[in-house]
Every structure is written in structure tokens, then in C-alpha cells.
Amino acid sequence: MSTEQQTATPMVEVRNVHKRFGNLEVLKGINLTVDRGKIISIIGPSGSGKSTLLRSVNNLEVIDDGVILLDGVQVNRPDMKGMAFERHINHIRQNMGMVFQHFNLFPHMSTIDNVTLAPRKLKGMDKKAARELGMEQLERVGLAEKADVFPNWLSGGQKQRVAIARALAMKPKVMLFDEATSALDPELVEEVNQVMRSLADEHMTMLIVTHEMSFARDVSDWALFMDGGVVVEESAPDKLFSNPDQERTRNFLQKHLENNK
């Protein structure tokens, strides 16, 4: 009964979310559900609100209207103020890993310290246990031998893999990827995609913003096309990428193909 209930609760739920920057409405009523163990990709032109949506999920952007739920718990809490909300959101965020386009590794710490800082300071893990956990995560992304190196010594692809390991070390319920490979030289994209594929194999729940169309098609269970702050179309990836219903989706994919020749 309880397991049934668990599988029934979506891992992430976004309901009628609106977000404005001043007069500019960037999200105009977004709905989205990510079920446990599923992978959802979001594609769309630049400026369509993909990053804002992803950042709203862990409250890096504060939404103006709507509801966001993580595993049944409401993330945005307009009723909560000050320190109470701080505590609430810090706790929520421990369960959501986020990977940024520009990695945002902590340059003043070694790779392993990047990975273990949060488990040590936020979960009170002792140094030895944290190092073990950190090495495990670095092995997972194939970078155990770089544990004691500073991030600036790593290639872009390696940096992003460390950033993924850093997020994984908190054992998140969901991973959010915001164009994780966009800042990389083309030859470094595949190593990061490889890591993301291995997470998919482990049934990690993921919400991925990307413009790697073939990767998104391969890896995801569901795909969304966003434009102008709305979800224009969503479907199984095979359909969305090869036979979309909407004119706008077709145009976008067409343009994207041309640009990547």
C-alpha cells in the first residue's frame, strides 16, 4: 500500500507556475510532472524561459504564482517568511541536485572538498566517511584520480563531471541539469553525456534542459518544447523530435538542424 502510494506521488510537480521579471512575464502558467525514476527533457529557443523554470523548481527564482512540489512537499511557500522559509528551503534543496552550464565549482577547494563540503557541513558527516562518500561519487563520474586537484586544473568536461558528483553526494531525489554541456568544447560533450546516461541507467529522476537533441531523444522518457514562456508541445521524445504536431516545434527543430550543420 505504502509503496503504491509512493509510486503514485510524482517526484516533481509544477502546477500553473507564473514568473515575471518586472513587466516581462517569463513563465506563463507552466505545468509539468516528473515521475519517480523518469527523465524529462525541455528544449526550446534561447530566452523561452527554460532556465527560469528549472531555477524556479529549487527556488533560485521565486515564482509569482502556482505551486511546485518535490515528492509531495510544497517547495514554494508564500505563507512562510524569513528564517522559517530559509530553513524550509535549505532542507528542500538538499534533496535536489543542480548542475549549471558554467559548472560553478568552488575554485578554492580541491575536487574532493567540492564534493564533500555539503555532506560534511549540512549532514554532519565526519571527515573520513565524507571522503569515502566523495571518492565513491568521483568514481561514479570517472574522476577518482583527480580527487586532490584544484578545479582550475581540470578540463571543462571534467569540471562538469565533478559538479555532477558534487550534486550526487547529497543523494538527491532529483537532478536538475541546465544546459550542462552548452559551455563545453564539442569533443568534451560526450563524456558528460556518458555520465548522465549512467545516471539514467540507475533510474535517477532527472529534469534536463538541453539543446542536444539527439541526446535528449535517446535518454528521456518525455520531452517538452517551450517557447515564449509556455509549453507549446509535449510528448514522447520519438514523436516530439521526429513528428511534432505544432508548427512552432517543427520550425524550431528545422532551424536547429540547419544551425548545427
Add this chain to the structure above:
Amino acid sequence: MDFDLMVEVTPLLIRAAWVTIDISSRAIFFGFFVACGLVFLQTLRFAPIRWFARGYVSIVRGTPYFVQLLLVFYGGPSIGLRLDPVTCGVVVGAFNIGAYMSEAIRGSIESVDNGQTEAARSLGFGRAQTMFYIVLPQAASLMIRSVGVLAIVLIKNSSLVSIISVVELTYQAQRLIGSTYKPLEIFTLSALMYIVIIYAVMGIIELAYRRATRYTTQ
């Protein structure tokens, strides 16, 4: 040049140079706390406190150090603020460099990439933790050079405290010239001593900076 005289007065000038170093280092030390206080006040919600801190910084930056010194030393007693010359030199120095340093500290905190804060917050760190573990360590290495430049300016300005008869390097030099009438020799010597002090400080700053940023060297 009268080299015998130069050899003769050197010990006296060295002793005075120590006073210069002592006053300056104490002013820099206390100035750092003044600066941290000013930075902190400017983060508070209550606007009048922020205005006070900003106003203070503006006044210090908008007036000559020399005038600040004279104002406190000669004007202070009429409001009950009586300081001996050395203390006055340290206090005015600290409050002067503190204002400039607070700007340098604020600037270096702001120049830490916002992505650093977002990464930390996304892991679940609170504001204070993010500041403490992520932003400040990086800001600290960024501010070494700018604070170092301010320290050097302060050491040079310390010659101005001679006006309130603190027996530091410049005052001692003037005194010796009064009895020997050899300004070329004695000012040359004192200039050399300033050079030694200032280049030593520059060297320390550069070492500290390199050490603090060694993680960025590829």
C-alpha cells in the same frame, strides 16, 4: 655629501622608522576591524544605519588625511577628545584606512561570481554558510592586493603625523636637519628607509596574493 654625518644619524633614523612601522601597522590592524564594521553596517536592513556608514565613508574619502589629522588632534579637545600624538596617529589612521578598506572589501565580495552563491545555495547552504565557506575565502584572496595598496598609501601618509609631533621618520629627519643643516643627506637617508619599508610590504603582499590564489594557477 657628508657621509660621516649620514653614518652618524642612521641609528636615530632607524629608531624613528620603527615608530613609522609601529604606527602604520597598528592603524592597518585596527583599520581592518573598522572596515569590517562598515561593511557589516551596510548589509543591515535598517536604512539610517546604512546611510550613516555610507556617509562616513564619503566624508573620509572626500577630505584630505592631513585635515582629518589636524581636526581630531586640535579640534578634538574642545569636545573632550584628548589624544596623545601617537594614539591620535593610530586612531585617525585606522578610521581613515578603514573607510577605504571597507570599499575594497565590499568590492571583492561583490566580484565573486554569483554562480558561486547559487551553487552553494542549490546544495542547501544557508546565506551565512555560503558567505563563510564560499564567498569570503574567495573575496579574501581578491582583496589582498587592493588592501595592500591602501596599506602602502597609509605608510606614506604616516609622514604627515609629524605635524602633531610624533617622532616618526619624517619628524626625526626634520629635527636632525634643524641641528645639522644637511637636508640633502638626511632626507635622502629617510627616503631610502621609506623605500625599504614600502618594498618590503609590497613583497609580502605579492607573496600572500600568490599563496592565496595558487589554486588558480594552471
